[in-house]
Amino acid sequence: MLRTAILAACLVLPALVSAHQFTAGSITIDHPTSRPTPKAAKTGVGYLSIFNAGTQADRLVGGSAEASERLELHVTEIVDGVARMRPVEGGVVIEPGATIDLASGGIHIMLGGLKGPLVAGESFQGELVFEKAGAISIEFNVERPGVVAPTTHEGHPMGESQ
Numbered sequence: 822m823l824r825t826a827i828l829a830a831c832l833v834l835p836a837l838v839s840a841h842q843f844t845a846g847s848i849t850i851d852h853p854t855s856r857p858t859p860k861a862a863k864t865g866v867g868y869l870s871i872f873n874a875g876t877q878a879d880r881l882v883g884g885s886a887e888a889s890e891r892l893e894l895h896v897t898e899i900v901d902g903v904a905r906m907r908p909v910e911g912g913v914v915i916e917p918g919a920t921i922d923l924a925s926g927g928i929h930i931m932l933g934g935l936k937g938p939l940v941a942g943e944s945f946q947g948e949l950v951f952e953k954a955g956a957i958s959i960e961f962n963v964e965r966p967g968v969v970a971p972t973t974h975e976g977h978p979m980g981e982s983q
């Protein structure tokens with residue numbers, strides 16, 4: 822029942838917005854974004870959500886991005902009142918029917934060894950690798966914090982685009 826509801830919601834989304842989604846097998850990656858960086862910055866971030874429409878769990882194990890030398894999976898933890906990041910051990914499991922948000926403050930993507938500054942409005946190619954779904958090509962949009970994506974904009978009138 823729950824999974825049906827999630828699936829239905831997911832099928833409706835692409836009709837409402839210009840889809841920024843990437844699907845392979847049971848895995849759909851929604852709205853990969855990154856943040857603008859200062860000129861000398863060596864690291865960037867990646868935020869996105871992953872939906873597993875299958876009947877088996879899958880696992881995000883890594884990936885790459887054309888803007889950086891490395892793509893790492895990090896988790897932010899509060900240790901003695903201080904936020905620290907560490908690499909995620911063993912990848913990120915996505916249970917059947919589940920959606921996982923890689924976002925600020927939790928599990929997120931870290932781009933290590935940036936090849937140049939990331940500029941708002943630009944985009945770059947990347948790839949996420951899953952145990953079962955394999956490699957999925959994606960595109961990160963570089964957006965300033967606070968930009969509300971159409972897919973998550975609550976109260977957006979459904980008939981607005983017509």
Ligand SMILES: [Cu+2]
Nearest residue numbers: 895906930931
């Ligand atoms: Cu990090």
